[in-house]
Amino acid sequence: MSDIIIPRRQLIARAGGLVVAAGTLPLLAGCDAINDAPAVRKILSMGEEMNRASQRALIDRDALAREFTRADLSPFFRPNGTRLPAGADYAAHAANGFVDWRVKVSGLVARPLSLSMVDIRAMPQRTQITRHDCVEGWSAIGQWTGVELRRILEAAGVRDSARYIVFRCADRIGDALYYESCDMIDARHPQTILAWALNDAVLPIANGAPLRLRIERQLGYKHAKYINAIEAVASLDQIGAGKGGYWEDRVDYEWYAGI
Amino acid sequence: MAEAETPVAPEKPEPVRVYRHRLPTRIWHWVNAVTLLVLLMSGLMIFNAHPRLYWGEYGANFDRAWLVIGSTTDTGYLRVGDWKIDTTGVLGRWTDAQGATKTWAFPGWATIPTNYSLADGRRWHLLFAWLLSVGLALYMLWTLFGGHLRKDLHVRRAEWSPRHIWHDVKEHARLRFPKGEAAARYGILQKLSYIGVIFVALPLMIATGLTMSPGMNAAWPWLLDIFGGRQSARSIHFIAAWALVAFFIVHIAMVLLAGQLNEIRSMVTGWFRLPPEKDGRA
Numbered sequence: 001m002s003d004i005i006i007p008r009r010q011l012i013a014r015a016g017g018l019v020v021a022a023g024t025l026p027l028l029a030g031c032d033a034i035n036d037a038p039a040v041r042k043i044l045s046m047g048e049e050m051n052r053a054s055q056r057a058l059i060d061r062d063a064l065a066r067e068f069t070r071a072d073l074s075p076f077f078r079p080n081g082t083r084l085p086a087g088a089d090y091a092a093h094a095a096n097g098f099v100d101w102r103v104k105v106s107g108l109v110a111r112p113l114s115l116s117m118v119d120i121r122a123m124p125q126r127t128q129i130t131r132h133d134c135v136e137g138w139s140a141i142g143q144w145t146g147v148e149l150r151r152i153l154e155a156a157g158v159r160d161s162a163r164y165i166v167f168r169c170a171d172r173i174g175d176a177l178y179y180e181s182c183d184m185i186d187a188r189h190p191q192t193i194l195a196w197a198l199n200d201a202v203l204p205i206a207n208g209a210p211l212r213l214r215i216e217r218q219l220g221y222k223h224a225k226y227i228n229a230i231e232a233v234a235s236l237d238q239i240g241a242g243k244g245g246y247w248e249d250r251v252d253y254e255w256y257a258g259i
Numbered sequence: 260m261a262e263a264e265t266p267v268a269p270e271k272p273e274p275v276r277v278y279r280h281r282l283p284t285r286i287w288h289w290v291n292a293v294t295l296l297v298l299l300m301s302g303l304m305i306f307n308a309h310p311r312l313y314w315g316e317y318g319a320n321f322d323r324a325w326l327v328i329g330s331t332t333d334t335g336y337l338r339v340g341d342w343k344i345d346t347t348g349v350l351g352r353w354t355d356a357q358g359a360t361k362t363w364a365f366p367g368w369a370t371i372p373t374n375y376s377l378a379d380g381r382r383w384h385l386l387f388a389w390l391l392s393v394g395l396a397l398y399m400l401w402t403l404f405g406g407h408l409r410k411d412l413h414v415r416r417a418e419w420s421p422r423h424i425w426h427d428v429k430e431h432a433r434l435r436f437p438k439g440e441a442a443a444r445y446g447i448l449q450k451l452s453y454i455g456v457i458f459v460a461l462p463l464m465i466a467t468g469l470t471m472s473p474g475m476n477a478a479w480p481w482l483l484d485i486f487g488g489r490q491s492a493r494s495i496h497f498i499a500a501w502a503l504v505a506f507f508i509v510h511i512a513m514v515l516l517a518g519q520l521n522e523i524r525s526m527v528t529g530w531f532r533l534p535p536e537k538d539g540r541a
Contacts, residue, residue, distance in 0.1 A: 035372040035379055044379075047386030059478040066480050068316070078319040131316060131489060133473050135377065137309035138319040139489050217477045251378040258474025259385060 041252075052256035059258075061185055065216035068129040074140040077132075077198060079206035082171035082178065085226050090170050098210035103194075107166070107231035110157030117196065117210055123147045123155070126193050134220040135253065144214050146195030149230075150188045158232045166239055167213055168229035173246060180224040181236055181244040181255075182215055191216045194227060219257035221247050272535065277443045279531035283405065287398045288526055290390065295503065297387045298464075300371040302500060303364075304380030310351075310364035312497055316488030325494070328364035335362070388468060395461050402457060411445060412454055418447045436517050439536040452506065460503055467496040 034040055093101050098117055105113040127145040153165070165187040169178040186192055193214045196203050203209045208225025215222050222245070236242060241249035248255050280288075311324035318324065327338045328350050335351025337344055348354070353366040367373040371383050402408045417423060427447045430436070437446065445453070469475045470482040470492035486492040514522045518534070525531035 032372050032374070035383075044382040044386055047382060047389060050389055051385060055472075055474040055478070059474055063477040065473060065477050066483060072316060074317045074319065074322065076319075076321045078321060131473075133471070133489065134309070134319075135381070137305065137493060138311070138313075139317045140319045141317045217474045219473065247378075251376065252382070253378045254381070254385075259469075259472035 048254045048256055051254075051259050055256075055258045056185070059217070062190060063217075065130050065191055068131065068141050070129065070143070072129065072141050073143065073199065077140045077142040077207065078138065079204070080134060080220065082173060082225065083206040085171035087170075087172075090226070094205060094209070101210050101228070103211060103227060104229040105152060105156045105231075106229065107233050108159040108162040109153075109232050110159065111155070113152070113156050115152070120147050120152075120194065120196065120211065123151050126191070128191055128193070128214070128216070130191070130214065130216045132220055132223070135257065143199050144193065144195040145197035145200075146193035146211070146214065148190065149192045149194060149213075150190070152194070152230065153187060153232070156232075161234050162232035164233050164236055164244070166231040166233055166236070167224040167227050168231065169224050170226040170228050176240070176246060176249075178224060178226070178246045179240060180213065180222050180246070181233075181239070182218070182222065186215055186217065189215075189217070217258055221245070221253060222257050274532040274535065275439075276530050276532050278529050279443065279525050280529045281407075282529070283398065283401045284407065285526055285529060287394055290394055294387050294390045294394065295507075297371060297383055298391060299500060299504065300369060301380045301383035301387070304370040304372070304375070305377060305384060306497065307363045307365055307370065307375060308377040308380075312494045313490040314487070314494060315490055316483070318490040326497075330362040388465070391461065392465050395457070395465070399457060412450050414447065414450050414454075418450070423447060434516055436534070438534045440533065442533050443531070452509075456503070456506055460499055460506070463499045464496060464503070467492040467499065471496070 101117055103113075103115045103120065105115065124147065125145060126148050127143065129141065129143040131139050131141050133139050149165070162184065164181050164183055166181045167179060169180075171178050182192075191214065194211050195208075195214050196211055198204065198207050203212065208223075208227075211227045212225040213223050213227060233239065236244040236255075240246070243249045243252075244255040245253070247253040310328040311318070311320070312326040313322060313324055325340060327336075328346070329336055329338070330351040333352070334345055334347045335349070335353065337346045337350050346352075349366065351364055352360065352362050355361050355367050361367070363370075363375055370380065372379050402412070424447055430446075431448060436442070466482065467486060469479070470486050471489055476483055476489070482492070483489065486495055521532050521534075
């Protein structure tokens with residue numbers, strides 16, 4: 001018996017020591033100083049670069065995100081972020097069905113464009129049922145119809161010097177307009193579309209009416225909504241705070257959101 | 260026999276020292292200890308962004324979750340299926356170091372960083388995931404080809420007998436651990452635990468983690484088929500993480516019971532002192 005009881009007592013005593021040690025957990029607050037140190041932030045951002053480089057090396061340029069069937073659709077496609085852009089301007093567009101909405105295509109292009117929704121629907125379209133993955137962890141499956149972004153880039157004659165495509169949005173969060181960007185690989189990907197329909201209905205305002213980006217191999221915050229301008233650029237440095245997107249600038253989300 | 264009857268002066272015999280852990284094991288052990296702690300705590304931060312788990316390909320707020328950590332106006336709760344318990348103070352609703360009430364799922368002391376930041380939690384998680392993956396890949400190679408599997412982890416035929424396993428279970432339950440020469444080798448439960456962690460649990464964590472990546476889904480769509488969809492992979496990732504926590508708790512308990520100084524020293528220097536045989540004269 002005694003060989004059973006003694007170790008058990010020892011265990012309790014030692015476990016007691018652990019509980020005392022756990023009492024020092026508030027010291028973990030010191031870890032947050034580590035989290036905020038510039039050198040640490042630099043090391044942490046190495047992870048993003050490793051993920052981007054390895055995924056670009058591993059994933060075929062045109063490898064498709066999985067496409068699903070109508071039986072797989074989420075019963076309700078959860079909107080996120082802005083659900084209704086503020087301001088009289090957007091309200092006026094919404095009131096007349098976005099007939100006057102224009103998408104300007106500019107920057108490093110041979111032929112700047114100003115496309116109406118009619119122009120956009122007249123271009124080659126693609127319909128795809130894909131899974132939307134929010135950075136927060138949830139997923140929803142929806143069917144999207146829209147124009148392939150690469151058709152617009154071809155029509156505008158994007159120059160070889162363009163390295164990124166920037167998407168400007170009509171919604172403001174806090175004091176800044178939402179925007180996003182991607183490299184030319186994702187911009188020319190066959191599933192990258194500017195969608196104007198969700199589940200066979202005109203895109204609802206909460207989901208980004210009249211036009212939103214679908215960039216199917218990246219997380220949800222890359223899928224800019226309420227798009228009114230597309231810009232081809234050589235560098236992202238002069239745009240916003242220079243990190244390539246609203247959330248990237250604000251809270252340091254990864255610019256490459258493939259994972 | 261004659262010797263046994265001769266009274267011996269009660270002097271302590273020199274402990275027998277054996278070289279138990281080679282350098283790769285020691286390095287990987289400690290790197291992994293830190294890595295898994297960071298991955299767990301940053302993972303809990305990421306979970307806090309959407310504290311609901313689903314089965315299948317999709318799942319969001321309007322879909323049925325099989326696990327939810329949530330809060331009401333004055334309580335925190337954990338719901339698993341139809342089973343719900345009040346977790347006020349720990350999960351879903353708790354008080355931070357400044358006395359402020361928070362309604363994130365896991366409390367600040369358990370997450371990296373302490374205050375809610377999905378962006379920072381992801382950066383820690385996705386960087387340390389590389390340490391885990393590269394370290395595990397190297398360690399697996401060394402285990403397979405460096406003799407670790409053959410010398411230390413290989414389960415011999417006799418050890419597979421249910422009687423032998425049951426005996427080891429009973430010995431553990433009674434907190435009776437091997438002494439002398441027998442303590443130089445791993446027991447069957449130890450072997451199975453270590454093999455399970457190295458070849459099942461950790462690879463499962465990495466594979467389910469990659470299955471949540473929309474980029475990897477395009478490269479390796481079969482990942483989705485293996486785990487039954489992205490949200491199932493996320494659920495399995497969460498469950499396997501707690502399985503690793505359970506392993507950690509048992510691991511620490513065993514270290515304390517077997518003598519923490521000797522055990523920890525052996526994982527630092529490699530040298531383990533065999534616990535002396537009990538002969539009733541000590």
